[in-house]
Amino acid sequence: MKDLNLTVSDASRLLRKGEVSSRELTEAALERIQQDNGRINAFVTVCADIALRQADEADRRLRSGEEVSPLCGIPMGIKDNLCTRGVRTTCASRMLENFVPPYNATAVERLLSAGAVLLGKLNMDEFAMGSSSEHSIFGSVRNPWDTSRVAGGSSGGSAAAVAAGLCSFSLGSDTGGSIRQPASFCGVVGLKPTYGLVSRYGLVAFASSLDQVGPITRDVTDCALVLNEIAGHDPRDSTSVGRDTEDYTSGLDRDGMKIRVGLPKEYFETGIDEDVRNSVLKAVSMLEEAGAVSGDVSLPSTDNTIPAYYLISSAEASANLARYDGIRYGYRNPGARDVEELYRMSRGEGFGKEVKRRVLLGTHALSAGYQDKLYSKALKVRRMIAADFAKAFESCDVIAAPVYPTTAFRLGEKTGNPLEMYLGDIFTVGVNLAGLPALTVPCGLDRKGLPVGIQLIGRPFSENLLFMAGRAIERRMGRLKPENSGNMASDAPAEG
Amino acid sequence: MEYEVMVGLEIHAELKTQTKMFCGCRNEFGAKPNTLVCPVCLGMPGTLPVINRTAVEYAVRAGLAMNCRISSFSRMDRKNYFYPDMPKAYQISQYDLPLCRDGYVEIYIDGGWKKIGIERIHLEEDAGKLVHDPGGKGSFIDYNRCGVPLIEIVSRPDISSPEEAGAFLEAVKTILEYIEVSDCKMQEGSLRADVNLSVRRSGEPPGTRTEMKNINSIHAVQRAVRAEAGRQIAVIEGGGRVIQETRRWDDTRGESRPMRSKEEAMDYRYFPEPDLVPLVMDRKWLEEIRKSMPELPASRQKKYMESFGIPAYDAHLITQYKSLADIFEEAAKVCGNPKLVSNWIMTDILRRINEDGNFLTASCLDGQKLGKVMAMLDRGDISPVSAREVLDIIVREGGDPESIADSMGLKVQRDENLIAGAVEEALEQNPKAVADYTSGKEKAFGFLMGRTMAILKGRADPAQVREMLKRRLESLKE
Numbered sequence: 001m002k003d004l005n006l007t008v009s010d011a012s013r014l015l016r017k018g019e020v021s022s023r024e025l026t027e028a029a030l031e032r033i034q035q036d037n038g039r040i041n042a043f044v045t046v047c048a049d050i051a052l053r054q055a056d057e058a059d060r061r062l063r064s065g066e067e068v069s070p071l072c073g074i075p076m077g078i079k080d081n082l083c084t085r086g087v088r089t090t091c092a093s094r095m096l097e098n099f100v101p102p103y104n105a106t107a108v109e110r111l112l113s114a115g116a117v118l119l120g121k122l123n124m125d126e127f128a129m130g131s132s133s134e135h136s137i138f139g140s141v142r143n144p145w146d147t148s149r150v151a152g153g154s155s156g157g158s159a160a161a162v163a164a165g166l167c168s169f170s171l172g173s174d175t176g177g178s179i180r181q182p183a184s185f186c187g188v189v190g191l192k193p194t195y196g197l198v199s200r201y202g203l204v205a206f207a208s209s210l211d212q213v214g215p216i217t218r219d220v221t222d223c224a225l226v227l228n229e230i231a232g233h234d235p236r237d238s239t240s241v242g243r244d245t246e247d248y249t250s251g252l253d254r255d256g257m258k259i260r261v262g263l264p265k266e267y268f269e270t271g272i273d274e275d276v277r278n279s280v281l282k283a284v285s286m287l288e289e290a291g292a293v294s295g296d297v298s299l300p301s302t303d304n305t306i307p308a309y310y311l312i313s314s315a316e317a318s319a320n321l322a323r324y325d326g327i328r329y330g331y332r333n334p335g336a337r338d339v340e341e342l343y344r345m346s347r348g349e350g351f352g353k354e355v356k357r358r359v360l361l362g363t364h365a366l367s368a369g370y371q372d373k374l375y376s377k378a379l380k381v382r383r384m385i386a387a388d389f390a391k392a393f394e395s396c397d398v399i400a401a402p403v404y405p406t407t408a409f410r411l412g413e414k415t416g417n418p419l420e421m422y423l424g425d426i427f428t429v430g431v432n433l434a435g436l437p438a439l440t441v442p443c444g445l446d447r448k449g450l451p452v453g454i455q456l457i458g459r460p461f462s463e464n465l466l467f468m469a470g471r472a473i474e475r476r477m478g479r480l481k482p483e484n485s486g487n488m489a490s491d492a493p494a495e496g
Numbered sequence: 497m498e499y500e501v502m503v504g505l506e507i508h509a510e511l512k513t514q515t516k517m518f519c520g521c522r523n524e525f526g527a528k529p530n531t532l533v534c535p536v537c538l539g540m541p542g543t544l545p546v547i548n549r550t551a552v553e554y555a556v557r558a559g560l561a562m563n564c565r566i567s568s569f570s571r572m573d574r575k576n577y578f579y580p581d582m583p584k585a586y587q588i589s590q591y592d593l594p595l596c597r598d599g600y601v602e603i604y605i606d607g608g609w610k611k612i613g614i615e616r617i618h619l620e621e622d623a624g625k626l627v628h629d630p631g632g633k634g635s636f637i638d639y640n641r642c643g644v645p646l647i648e649i650v651s652r653p654d655i656s657s658p659e660e661a662g663a664f665l666e667a668v669k670t671i672l673e674y675i676e677v678s679d680c681k682m683q684e685g686s687l688r689a690d691v692n693l694s695v696r697r698s699g700e701p702p703g704t705r706t707e708m709k710n711i712n713s714i715h716a717v718q719r720a721v722r723a724e725a726g727r728q729i730a731v732i733e734g735g736g737r738v739i740q741e742t743r744r745w746d747d748t749r750g751e752s753r754p755m756r757s758k759e760e761a762m763d764y765r766y767f768p769e770p771d772l773v774p775l776v777m778d779r780k781w782l783e784e785i786r787k788s789m790p791e792l793p794a795s796r797q798k799k800y801m802e803s804f805g806i807p808a809y810d811a812h813l814i815t816q817y818k819s820l821a822d823i824f825e826e827a828a829k830v831c832g833n834p835k836l837v838s839n840w841i842m843t844d845i846l847r848r849i850n851e852d853g854n855f856l857t858a859s860c861l862d863g864q865k866l867g868k869v870m871a872m873l874d875r876g877d878i879s880p881v882s883a884r885e886v887l888d889i890i891v892r893e894g895g896d897p898e899s900i901a902d903s904m905g906l907k908v909q910r911d912e913n914l915i916a917g918a919v920e921e922a923l924e925q926n927p928k929a930v931a932d933y934t935s936g937k938e939k940a941f942g943f944l945m946g947r948t949m950a951i952l953k954g955r956a957d958p959a960q961v962r963e964m965l966k967r968r969l970e971s972l973k974e
Contacts, residue, residue, distance in 0.1 A: 081542075202542040325585060328583060
């Protein structure tokens with residue numbers, strides 16, 4: 001039997017040669033989901049009928065000889081906070097358990113137009129609030145490398161599904177690290193694009209000024225291929241940027257990069273696991289081998305990043321989640337006797353604990369008498385953080401940083417202590433506050449055999465440079481794969 | 497004890513854009529409930545607003561018309577509160593950076609002009625409408641109005657009487673109609689006002705103010721101001737203190753009742769709307785808008801009073817409707833006698849407007865035609881009665897006034913033979929009156945004049961007829 005668990009670029013090559021059909025790829029993926037999803041809990045909805053129909057349509061396009069996207073016929077999974085027409089979009093919340101959107105998110109629409117095949121929807125932290133994908137009505141996502149551990153979050157399902165070979169690529173969303181951190185925990189590649197590069201239309205909003213949609217893939221080239229499809233101006237999203245489209249795959253395998261790599265000294269000082277630090281520094285030396293020079297930079301506002309992030313994201317969330325009132329759609333307690341009670345009961349029962357915590361925090365941060373001390377002050381810190389990055393980029397082109405202080409932690413390890421969970425986001429949230437692009441690439445294993453990722457942060461719209469740097473590391477590292485992930489691909493890194 | 501009343505109005509006007517403020521749904525009144533909605537205006541998960549450029553333009557027009565500074569940088573904010581007619585549970589509005597600031601509107605009151613300051617004009621979206629089942633079976637929500645663009649015009653507390661409040665609201669309404677940004681149909685709720693009011697003893701600092709919400713007519717605003725000022729004065733005179741609160745005005749009862757106190761005031765938790773980029777005014781665009789502005793009612797009224805010598809009352813009334821003022825100016829130019837035209841408008845045309853609310857839009861009358869009729873009247877070519885007959889036809893069917901007057905034989909007869917013939921006929925038919933006159937009863941002249949004019953069917957210059965009749969009768973005396 002053919003091995004059909006492939007990267008996007010390999011699958012695309014075989015599809016074009018006619019050596020494999022999209023139907024075969026899709027059926028194989030559905031079979032793997034059936035086999036392995038019970039163990040990983042990545043997919044919360046599988047839409048096999050739709051997928052097979054789309055696969056047949058993709059095969060027709062491939063056979064017709066028309067110019068098709070490299071994603072045509074490739075099976076994908078979509079995080080369950082991106083709206084999919086006719087397929088329920090739950091945000092892993094009781095509130096939206098039965099919500100079926102009549103529209104597609106723009107990013108999803110673009111992938112479907114390119115001919116990608118929708119296998120189903122991926123598990124996550126409720127409303128994308130969390131760093132472990134444990135806050136879900138569907139239960140926790142488990143890390144394919146060690147199922148007693150978390151897959152990271154909030155796009156845990158998106159990262160675990162790609163790592164376990166349940167789909168060729170997936171979309172996630174990143175508000176404070178939600179693509180990069182699970183990608184790192186699961187040993188795959190994840191990109192948080194520059195704010196405004198990818199349309200947010202149809203992404204169920206968590207914190208509008210921070211949210212970005214991005215790809216999670218097995219390698220850097222795939223990541224660039226997916227970004228090629230989803231990037232670009234969308235008239236339905238005022239914050240999406242009108243720019244000329246570029247080919248993000250161009251020049252990825254060029255070595256001899258004359259770039260300067262900055263290491264934020266605050267990120268390496270304390271509270272970071274030895275193995276994580278060493279793996280990241282080893283990846284930096286790989287960049288040097290490829291022609292880069294490295295040096296220290298400083299991000300002095302680092303200590304204030306977490307409070308600023310949690311105030312701003314929760315403030316925006318408190319407004320964004322106010323619409324779930326039980327009146328037009330979503331969960332409604334049928335017993336309510338008046339409007340006040342309808343709100344209280346529907347929201348009280350429809351939202352999980354973590355969501356309620358953030359809504360309360362955000363409401364408080366915006367309240368009269370507190371707004372100046374909390375929300376407005378956080379906005380000031382946000383400007384300082386952005387200024388820190390801008391200053392750092394005067395002396396470097398790419399910032400190399402850890403993604404998370406540790407590798408994947410155990411299920412349940414942090415759920416009892418929300419604050420500890422929040423503090424772990426220290427290396428990722430600054431990027432969102434500053435609106436910058438950042439790429440996670442696997443860069444090694446810790447002594448427990450768990451993957452470590454490096455985070456490459458760039459200036460706005462420098463995604464192509466990040467891919468080049470990421471690819472330089474990837475070429476030297478080889479791709480990581482979990483040993484016990486069942487029917488996994490032959491996994492030689494695709495050169496050239 | 498003398499009291500001063502300080503009133504500020506907050507006026508909400510729906511903008512008559514073709515589509516809603518943040519989506520492509522049609523902006524229309526009176527459609528079947530929930531037929532003008534889409535995922536965006538229903539606030540469905542994941543949807544995003546995109547601002548309607550025309551709504552911004554209309555708000556800018558309103559700002560320019562009310563002499564405001566237009567902010568080169570402003571932004572939208574979220575105003576958070578739960579209500580079933582608000583699908584996002586926040587209203588997209590403007591908080592600390594409104595589009596327009598620091599303007600004024602001139603009102604004509606008690607024979608003079610008074611400036612009422614405009615603190616700000618901001619853009620926001622309207623909410624839907626709750627419909628309560630009269631049978632008590634529950635409530636329904638119509639989201640058609642949800643997302644319709646609104647401007648809120650906030651005046652300074654420069655208004656000091658019910659009459660001024662009415663005049664101000666009327667002036668704002670007229671301006672908005674002139675610049676064609678709002679239908680201002682108060683009965684449909686497209687224009688509504690909140691009244692902020694406080695009283696103080698002369699010379700003392702302002703008292704505590706109350707707010708009355710959603711008042712739907714100019715008359716009701718006047719009544720509410722009068723009643724609330726009276727209530728507050730009575731409270732103070734009775735040794736009490738006015739408390740800061742929001743009150744609901746009940747126009748049928750003619751009284752207001754408390755709605756919520758300051759302590760219960762909502763905390764709207766305003767913050768910048770992250771789904772929209774700041775509004776940065778393009779200078780060139782602003783200039784284009786400025787150039788497209790029409791002359792406004794106050795300026796026209798002043799011109800009519802000063803250059804044409806038209807009485808203030810008439811000038812004010814004529815400028816209340818832009819199309820009427822347009823007709824007036826055109827007609828005055830064609831005819832050359834603005835006073836005659838304004839008199840005619842004040843009597844004949846306003847009567848027609850009062851009889852038919854759609855007169856100005858539906859009739860075939862325009863400034864050219866009215867001007868030509870007035871010119872004929874001014875030259876004495878037709879009588880006032882004939883002028884009215886010609887207008888009747890023009891209003892219904894249009895056409896050229898001269899040819900209508902000709903074809904109906906309405907033109908004044910100046911043919912001396914014809915008039916002389918009519919005089920002879922009148923004298924022959926009324927020998928007794930002739931005898932009375934010749935014997936010195938001058939009164940009989942009026943009767944004979946009337947008869948002669950009747951024979952001429954009124955289509956003669958009365959002066960000429962009078963002159964000829966007199967000459968003929970005097971000749972009989974000799």
